[in-house]
Amino acid sequence: MQQGMRHLSTLLDEQLERHGLKDRVKINVSGCLGMCHKGPIMVVNPGYTLYGGLEEPDVAQIVREHLIQGRPIARLVIEEDHLFNRFFRIFGDVNFFGKQMRIALRNCGIIDPENIDDYLALRGYEALAKALTDMTPQQVIDELKTSGLRGRGGAGFPTGLKWQITADQVSGEKYVICNADEGDPGAFMDRSAIEGDPHTVLEGMMIGGYAVGAAQGIVYIRAEYPLAIERLERAMAQARDHGLLGDHILGTDFCFELEIRLGAGAFVCGEETALIQSIEGARGMPRPRPPYPSVSGLFGKPTLINNVETWANIPVVIVDGGQWFSSIGTEKSQGTKVFALAGKVVNTGLIEVPMGTTLREIIYDIGGGIPHGKAFKAVQTGGPSGGCLPADYLDTPVDYESLAQAGSIMGSGGMIVIDEDSCMVDIAKFFLEFTQSESCGKCTPCREGTKRMFEILTRISDGRGQAGDIEKLERLGDMIKKSSLCGLGQSAPNPVLSTIKNFREEYEEHIRDHTCRAKVCPSLIAYAINDACVGCGACKRGCPVNVISGRTKQKHTIDQTQCVRCGLCLATCKYDAIDKV
Numbered sequence: 129m130q131q132g133m134r135h136l137s138t139l140l141d142e143q144l145e146r147h148g149l150k151d152r153v154k155i156n157v158s159g160c161l162g163m164c165h166k167g168p169i170m171v172v173n174p175g176y177t178l179y180g181g182l183e184e185p186d187v188a189q190i191v192r193e194h195l196i197q198g199r200p201i202a203r204l205v206i207e208e209d210h211l212f213n214r215f216f217r218i219f220g221d222v223n224f225f226g227k228q229m230r231i232a233l234r235n236c237g238i239i240d241p242e243n244i245d246d247y248l249a250l251r252g253y254e255a256l257a258k259a260l261t262d263m264t265p266q267q268v269i270d271e272l273k274t275s276g277l278r279g280r281g282g283a284g285f286p287t288g289l290k291w292q293i294t295a296d297q298v299s300g301e302k303y304v305i306c307n308a309d310e311g312d313p314g315a316f317m318d319r320s321a322i323e324g325d326p327h328t329v330l331e332g333m334m335i336g337g338y339a340v341g342a343a344q345g346i347v348y349i350r351a352e353y354p355l356a357i358e359r360l361e362r363a364m365a366q367a368r369d370h371g372l373l374g375d376h377i378l379g380t381d382f383c384f385e386l387e388i389r390l391g392a393g394a395f396v397c398g399e400e401t402a403l404i405q406s407i408e409g410a411r412g413m414p415r416p417r418p419p420y421p422s423v424s425g426l427f428g429k430p431t432l433i434n435n436v437e438t439w440a441n442i443p444v445v446i447v448d449g450g451q452w453f454s455s456i457g458t459e460k461s462q463g464t465k466v467f468a469l470a471g472k473v474v475n476t477g478l479i480e481v482p483m484g485t486t487l488r489e490i491i492y493d494i495g496g497g498i499p500h501g502k503a504f505k506a507v508q509t510g511g512p513s514g515g516c517l518p519a520d521y522l523d524t525p526v527d528y529e530s531l532a533q534a535g536s537i538m539g540s541g542g543m544i545v546i547d548e549d550s551c552m553v554d555i556a557k558f559f560l561e562f563t564q565s566e567s568c569g570k571c572t573p574c575r576e577g578t579k580r581m582f583e584i585l586t587r588i589s590d591g592r593g594q595a596g597d598i599e600k601l602e603r604l605g606d607m608i609k610k611s612s613l614c615g616l617g618q619s620a621p622n623p624v625l626s627t628i629k630n631f632r633e634e635y636e637e638h639i640r641d642h643t644c645r646a647k648v649c650p651s652l653i654a655y656a657i658n659d660a661c662v663g664c665g666a667c668k669r670g671c672p673v674n675v676i677s678g679r680t681k682q683k684h685t686i687d688q689t690q691c692v693r694c695g696l697c698l699a700t701c702k703y704d705a706i707d708k709v
Contacts, residue, residue, distance in 0.1 A: 136168060136187055143191040153195060156246075159324015161237030162478035163224060166206050169237075180206040227493055229456065230480045231464045232280075232440040236324030241359050244366040247327040253372055255443035259335050260380045263446075268339040269295060272442075274450030276462035281307060281398075281435035282510070282539045283615070284461070284528040290432065293422040294340040297430035302342035304333050305426065305433045307403055308349035308356070311395035312511030313562060314470040315542040318436040320478050321466070322349070322356040325440070326363035330386065332439030334377070335446060337384045340432050344385055348403055351390040360388055395512075395566035398540075399614045400425075400433045402568065413568045414614035435540065437466050457483030461527035465541065471508075472547035474499050481526065488522040491545055502547040506630070510539030512559040513619035515626030516552065535626050537619060551648035552631040553638055556624045557585040563620040574617030577608040581624060589649040593639030598628060647708040654709045655697055657684050661705040667697040 137157055144150045161169060166180035170190065177200050179190065186204055193199045230236075239246035247253070259268050273288030294302065306329060310318040322329060333345045347360060364386055367373040375383045389407050396402045397412040404426050406412035425431025441463060445453050454462045461483040467490070470476050474496030481490060487507055491497065498504050506516040509526075515536030517524065524534050531538050546555060564578035581604050584597050605621030612618045628635060637643050644652040657667070663681040675691050678684030686697070698706040 136170075136182060136184065139184060139187045140170075140191070143188050144195075147191060147196060149191070149195060156240040157242070158239065159236040159241050160320040160478055162228075162233065162320075162480075163206070163475070164477035165475050166477075169206070172200075175200075178206040179204045224475050224477070224479075224494060224496075227485060227489055228480055229464050229482050231444050231453075231456075232328075232437045232466055233321060233324070233478065233480045234444070235328065236321065236478075239325065241324055241326055242362055244327060244363070244370060247325070251443075251447060252327055253331055253367075255446035256331050256334050256338075256372070257378055259338055259446055260378055260382055265295060265339045265341065268335060268446065271450040272339075272445060275445045275453040276450075276457075276460075277438070277441055277445060277453065278461065278463075278528065279434060280437035280441070280465065280540065282537065284538060287434065287438060290422055290434075291336065291339055293420070294342075294430050294432040297423060299430050301344075301427075301429045302340055303426045303429055303431040304337045304340070304342045304345040305400075305403070305407075305431060306333055306345070306347040306349075306439055307398065307400065307433055307435045308347055308353075309391045309394075309397045309403060310350065310353075310436075310540070311393065311398050311566070312468075312540060312542040313559075314544055315468045315511060315540060317466045317468050317478065317541045318349075319353050319356050321436050321440055322353070323359055326356075326359045327367065328443055329436055329439045330360075330363055330367055330373070332434075332442035333386065334373070334384050335442050336432055336434070336439070338382050340430070342432065343383055345387075346407060346426075347386065347388045348391055348397075348407060349388060350393050352393055357388060357390070364388075394568075395563070396568045396614070396616050399616060402614070403433070404431065411568075413570045414616075416613065437541070458525065458527045460529055465526065465538070467526075467541045467543045469495055469543050469545070471543075471545035472498055472502065472550070473545040483527045484525045486523050486525055487517070490526065490543070491522070495545065498545070498547050502549060504545070505548050505550055506546040506552065506555075506627075508536070508544045508546065508555070508559075508623065509542070510537035510619075510622070511542035512562045513537065513616065513622050514539050514542065515622045516546065516555060516630065517626070518630045520630075535622075535629060537622065549646055549648075551589075551644050551646040552627040552634050553585065553589050553644070554646075554648045556627045557582070557589055559623040560585060560620065563616060567616065567620075571611075571613040571617060573608045573611040574613070574620065577604050577612075578617070578620050580604055581608075581621065585624065588635065588638045589644075590651040591638070591642045591649075593635075595639065597639060598632065598635050601625075602628060650693055650695070653693055653695075654688055655686055655691065655693065655695065656688075656707050656709045657686060657697075658705055658707050659683065660703050662703055664703070666700045666702065667706065670696050670700040672696065 144153050168182045170179045269291045277287045278284040308318045391397050394412050397406050399414050402412040402414045421431040457463050464480050464482050466480045506518050508514050508516045521534050524530050528538050560582050564582050567574045569575045605625045608621050609618050661683040668676040675687040
């Protein structure tokens, strides 16, 4: 059963007990298959019948009809063809999985994340054994260099090079850190990966420790992820019981310990130097670089930091080889990338695609397009600090260089689809408000600059925009990008600058015409009663300022000079007689 179904798992257990099937049917709670739009999901084996969108009454019906009578329930079946090859790629002529390739997420939704035997059955810890017994630390690093794997946390720094720099430092004490502090709005890549396959992250960290000469690892994860934390703790205990964690791992001289540190949910702690500050017990605030953490990190010692997705790729690179990994993706961006596909798209969920897959393929082939027949307007990649790309960029390959050239970033993997009903000024304001509130306040450009930008955007969306405001936003954004201390400030203006670049006319309409074409900004919306009005008086009775007049069974009118534009009339009317104008 898919994560998030624990209450349904309890119901299933009760039904099995009632029908005497308790000893014949095994229940496993697995990780996320990525099909969030179909959840909750249950897989029934043998036969791999995939049920989705389950509700409480469906559990009893599945037990009665499928488990007892052998008749799958057609109305609940997700009609996808799932086949797994040796790399556990889900493929076939299907919509959602057809263009995906699962490497980092290879075990999610397949194994029981709370049972180490499931992980061991699928080549689990084989990479660690290979590294410890057949490879020197330098050979491990060389394999990573061959693979071309780049850090999946957003910056895309070559992983092998980062490992090499850390390994070259002469120190009696080094650290390995997993950055699981996922703070982007709408992002759930790290959480799902850990909940679905915690052992692959631990294995990757142990290989990293061996390669750079570290004996201590730390998983820094936000406290808002209780299930992920629980499964990490269970995985660590199981690994220790199997001789895979602790002293003399697999009978070798390699010793490695792991611990979990909880973060308080500060977005800035996703930046590696702020994360280190938090682990040390200080307020999470970035520090200037250099020195980089690979040279002087946690407690002043050489520290290797990678995010969850990067660590999840490490075992595959070691087992299947860097040459094989480098054959996937593009020349400069090898491998796959995990995205949290969200927003105005039919198939929301967690996906993993080869680098170089186009935005069009992700949104229309995998995502199923825009719901309700609406038109595509833009896609934001890279989370709250990413850029908004219009339809002209739909054929842009998803890789580090192409997205940067288009005016956006890869980021950690957030991808939000925007349709025609969205106001781009409002979108920019939403993301800037988030980054402005999450600024640690240490450096003036980020602390003050983002606040001033947000004030200008608020003025524009309220219909009080002035000539020259757009140019002010551009100058402020450019200054903040060039002079901020860390990546948060350096990328915070991206949503504003990219929407000005690609949707400048919407800004101009807000300022010049005091109109919002998407009818989103409340101060720029007026409400009018159309000919569908039956004169029921519901809107009149609900108006808080009594500006609606009219007789019973006759068309009513709104005094536009007194209307406060609260929208209660629209919410109250049952006859579609209120228009936004």
